Amino acid sequence: MSNTFFDCHAHINSPSFSKENIEIIVNKAKEKNVKGIISVAETYEDCLDVLNVAKQYSKIILPGIGLHPIQPLVDENGQRLDKGGRSSTLDEVYPVLDLIKEHQKEIVCIGEVGLDYSPQFLKNVEEEKIIQKQIFEKQIELANELNIPLNVHSRSAGHYAIETLIEKNAKNVVLHAFDGKPGYAQKGLQAGFYFSIPPSIKRSPQKQKLVNILPLDRILLETDSPALSPEKNTINEPSNVIISCEEIARIKNISIEEVARITNENALKLFPKLKNII
Template sequence: MSRSPVKLKVVDAHAHLEELEDLEAKLTKAFNLGVVAVVTAGSDLESSVFALEVGRRVERLGVKVYGAVGLHPWSLKELSPGGVEEVLRFVEAKAKEAVAVGEIGLDYWLPEARKEGAGRELQRKVFARQLRAAKDAGKPVVVHSRGAWRDCLDMVKEAGVEALFHWFSGPLDVLKDLLSCGYYVSATPAIDYSEEHINVVKHTPLTKLLVETDSPVKYKGKFNREAEPADVVEVVKMLASMKEVSVEEVAKLTSSNASSLYGIELA
């Protein structure tokens, strides 16, 4: 008598669902493949409001959607000083209602921040304030650290918060330090082709890994299209191959890590 296949329970630990077309259809597809929860991140005021509200709207679909609130460094150039302040006050007011503060951090690859100066100073000021909001609310942070890996780590350590360094592709010396601090990193579909990301994931134990899609980012490699939450199942399969363990083990560990970090219960 053949055994029926084990249904996976996978968590997409980081996505931007407000940017997805046909969201309900894509969430239904993901749920049918074993995605039981998605964390959708805020990057500005509109997406943060969405993140807090969308879970109730899609609850009937089966997949649980949890929201994070935050102001992304990419959003700063679009905002006036007053606009920045408005988002920061929202984050401070709503952090306790979210599962995390994010997506926040630093990006030194942006044109305005390639050299030390006002661009970097603004990013650090905004990041520091959101780290304080997370600390005050007792919430973890989801960190964007492109080109600013060491500075991000130092600021997170100083703030004393739990953290997910999402899609981390930085130097291994920084990875070693952030793992020694107990922080998490996440694997994305980029483990199919990005040498930097592959190297990070290979050097990170499964006990410190989450999986994510960062939907709707467009990936290269075998995906070659915009991501959706269902793709996190393929990330789990690629991780299992890389780590030489079962798909079920990867799904179990990464989902447990997400549950622990975000304080969410998985059915």
């Protein structure tokens, strides 16, 4: 039997993918034996879009909804700009929490949520860090209450994200594209968290070092499409999830089949609703 894969973190509703192209992207993924794609959200509008896209492609796409710590900038007409961003505000999380409650039976995870301390996005640094943490904590609390896994973003804040998750007693967690130090990752492992690895591992010494210290039973595959592609300045797609698998196999000196099998088992443990589409 040929290898099958789950892409545990992607953005299928991204403006980088036109509505017409989604079908092409999904078909390419199917050709590469991708059996499930978890499409996550960043804004309230994303949440609505992700839910709709998952309904249209229910045999392969499952929705994750949540409020990202960074929100896109918009022009005077309310159109999303390609570049830049700002820290999320507390009033933005409440409609998302309501949406999560409303769609709790459909969603496979709460995500993408977390912390982002990238200096280019923060103006009132200490105040915005406090607000990001409050937003993150509210979503962790709801995940605990509803027993829904968390799909976590932690750019330039890996140590703080892991500390917050542990403080709030988060149980079912994947840290996506973790960019922190191996020592911080060890704390996440001790807490029982998973780590998902994107195709950018091919060009990232940091991700390669991370995979080297992670046990295979704590690794998932992801693409973060359209970002984190195997080559710089190219649009990533879920079909590239096989590249993550190949690189993990190379680094750990084991077969691609073994990586595919174990990461699939991990994905099904963390995201039981994936069983609905296989």
